[in-house]
Amino acid sequence: MTSTILSIFEKLKSILTVSGYEILGAENVRSTALEVTDGFFSSSEITKSGSVVLYHKSKKENAKTLLIDAHIDTIGLVVSEICEDGFLRTAPVGGVDRRILTTAEVEIFGKEKIRGVFASVPPHLANKNGDDSLPDFADFLVDTGKARDELVEIVSVGDPCVFVGETKKLLGDRITSAHLDDKICCAAILSACKELSGTDIECNVTVLLSSGEETRGGGALTASFVTSADGAIALDVNFAKEKDVPDYQSSKIGDGAMISRSAVTDRTMTSIVEKCARDGNVKHKIIAEVDGTGTNADTIEVANMGTPCAVLSVPIKYMHTPCELCSLGDVQCVSDILVNTMKSFEKYANEDETRLGIRVLKGDIVK
Amino acid sequence: MINLLLKLCSLDGVSGCEKNVLSFISEEIMPFADSVYYDRAGNLVAFKRGKRTPNKRIVFAAHADEVGLVIKSIEEDGTLLFDDIGILASSLPTRRVFVGDKRLHGVIGSKPIHLVPRAERGKKAKYEDLYIDIGALSKSEAEQYVSVGDSVSFDSECVMLSENILKAKAVDDRAGCTVLINLIKSELEYDTYFVFTRREELGTLGAISAANSLKPDICIVCESTTASDICGTPDMRKVVKLGFGAAVPFMDGGTLYSRELYALAGRIAEEKGIKWQTKTMVAGGTDARSFQREGHGCRVLGVALPTRYIHSSACVCDIRDFYAQNELCKELSMVLGGLNND
Structure with missing residues (x-):
């Protein structure tokens, strides 16, 4: 059963x-x-x-x-910005813990479904508070491996994403x-x-x-x-x-x-x-x-x-x-x-x- | 060529447990090499005759091991505590893993956000809070499947994010292993030695015994190297960038590379139209530091694949850089034997 x-x-x-x-x-x-x-x-x-x-x-x-x-x-994510070099900024939909983000894998539902990986946050942002606090959600970018020109053809701000699991x-x-x-x-x-x-x-x-x-x-x-x-x-x-x-x-x-x-x-x-x-x-x-x-x-x-x-x-x-x-x-x-x-x-x-x-x-x- | 890389990345070979990887490589190179053997430290060594015998010993090296975890304790509730080999704690919560030779599925637990006290929210993960869950309900159930000392590797499929960008685990250093295998399969100009080392991630340990037994005059270390070219990072901190070719460092955290070989690599790359870049930060370390210092010492050169998130479950690299790494190593193999001895 x-x-x-x-x-x-x-x-x-x-x-x-x-x-x-x-x-x-x-x-x-x-x-x-x-x-x-x-x-x-x-x-x-x-x-x-x-x-x-x-x-x-x-x-x-x-x-x-x-x-x-x-x-x-x-729960999931929503694309909030298409950044340079094939990176996306996202915002959480529902409660998402920032601790799980680094190298978490996602699917982005644009005109087609593509994959991405949460990038590690660059050191100058990761430690900006100088303590053990995590960067802001917006500092975690999704690496899509695509050129920006290609990416904007597929993904728009507002598109939903889910974690791969x-x-x-x-x-x-x-x-x-x-x-x-x-x-x-x-x-x-x-x-x-x-x-x-x-x-x-x-x-x-x-x-x-x-x-x-x-x-x-x-x-x-x-x-x-x-x-x-x-x-x-x-x-x-x-x-x-x-x-x-x-x-x-x-x-x-x-x-x-x-x-x-x-x-x-x-x-x-x-x-x-x-x-x-x-x-x-x-x-x-x-x-x-x-x-x-x-x-x-x-x-x-x-x-x-x-x-x-x-x-x-x-x-x-x-x-x-x-x-x-x-x-x-x-x-x-x-x-x-x-x-x-x-x-x-x-x-x-x-x-x-x-x-x-x-x-x-x-x-x-x-x- | 890419299929071989994907296959190698899919194999598990955490430092100290490189058996599967080395045995796959040995089968792959056996028909093409003149001799293949494991040295006393368990490094896999191959020799292949070229058209000419040089008056010096040329060795290409890549490490077979990958970052991972090792089980250190089985808890009363059936969860597993671990130590890491080369991994940042911040990339671990909720990653999927394979535990032990039986490759049991497991996950790295992370307390639900709802239950994290306000004061602790938004804090970085610490090793002491992390553990692996294989679904065991008790210590006795877990003990039927897992032993202390079992190695743990990431469960991470190879995915092409775009036409040229690969996401996989263990790109560091299966890319280098693939370069060596391709060289062995090709026709060589000079007699050349190859070594697939163990325990690089524990501090370039396998290379120590390899250097002492092989005593190279010239050693080319084929590696992966950290690319920090993430959007928002200042250029000076990007180290190397994806899509800008093979990385040839002049120096890193462990090695001052041979100026002569560094210049040669750059010159050959320019001549042959192979994209290359150097590392803009002096950081990291490779087997080159052991080869430079052990044996009777030797001239070393690094030819590396720029790789994002290098010590994680999801390495990201550009296949075009991988091709450049292969081509540059091939071109170097054509001329190294003819260099002067001084």
Whole structure:
């Protein structure tokens, strides 16, 4: 099953969806999502902000709707200046650590796709502060190996770039790749949908592959006006245990999925996800992210008229680098929890203990 | 010719573990050389007869080793600590590597930017904070695959960035090795010796024993040399520039090159229309310093390929400079045997 997740991930990874540029890849994301899920979805749309929304309609009348979100956008770079001698200046899109830049390799999406290498910063700029601080982002130039005349024909200011980070298998079921954040979660969702295709699940399922998460969450915010759900799960990557990262803030690679409890997300929806994990004996760790989860859940919870939202995540190491690292077994756990949740959502969302949706106590609701 | 360079760059040969590289080279030159052997220090030596036997011994040298890392400790959490051979810490975070003879995939970890405390953000990476992650979940799992002392090389494919610009690891000094192989494959004017040295990156060590056993009269060291011609760098600090031809230094951090050979190289290059430049900064060091000082001492000359980001996973060089390096060495080989002995 992990091979399904990995192959879906590779398909999604090959589509350029740098934050802010998702619309360029949206049609490709949609057709890929439909192709890999064996008819699970009956309709789909692309929002004006480049999010892809996919709908599974239940046969049951007045069924509850479960929204499952993962962001399709990735961190990256944008060309900010074409300099002399084939060098490009860039600016980060999303959080990029300057420590990883020297000799990092990139793909630049101009009129054609070209490769580049982040040059080492010349000594007079590298040590201008005379201490151990890194040069400014703008001092790191990308070497394209092309003459300026040739370069200006291909690249324009504003063109997106991504870090090169091929997927490689490490020990056991661990892999390293760029853009696990958050395409590995998109893959986990689509794999779960594929698994359920042809079976009758009672709830409606809306899958949102949202844009803009790495740059302020605009995709999930705007999509909340086209999706209408009774409960939601936002899937994202979370911190895996690394050196100097506290246990309470992370989960060990191989210890399964992570489920966040937070004051800004919904406790009832979270408890449904936790039940579904326990029901299937799926490995997971509960983590407290008190005043914010840093995911789309924080947005989905309150956007439009509000949707109770939980956070389910894949632990990864080296987040926002070209060598993000995860266990495919952990991703499978996330996918398994999703399968269980899709199967049981209708039941739990109608039970007293975990009821979701508008509850009328007396009279009519305000239209 | 370029394919041979690409092949050599793709082989792993961190200082001290040059076996794969040397064995590939030996197979490549075996049909063309009159003798091929490993000396006691493990340098690969070849001799090829030319049309004439000169009254002096001419040696072309290039080093087979490359910069890399060596595992020094396996941690409880399965990560690997390392020491470096010739690499700046600042180019290491998040690079991909091969660990050990089994070439396990690994990455050099870097804490997520989100978790770096404000006070530490924007600080340069330090060796003590760096480690390799092969995906092991524990020390015992890692120990099944890795031992302390295993060498680590970069996982970096050869890519042509443009028609003439190559990005690869280990251009330093597989370019020089390729020059030597091409000479051995060609018809030579004079009897010539060739040595593919080990451990250059540890301080030109292999060349010491090579100099003592070969005792050259003239030694031409084919190398790669730092090009700092990055946009924004003042001209005086660029050292050498890509696309401006083979680099022939008059002096570097380790060697005062033979004035006579330096002048000869320049003259031949001009005559034959081969692009050349000299180094505008006295820095770096090559096997030439060992050849100049060991054995009975000898006249040395350097012919180098300008290379950006030279001690990193992503060296960048201009193939036209590589051709110039090859041509200049070939032309030199035609005349060196005829030089006077003084």
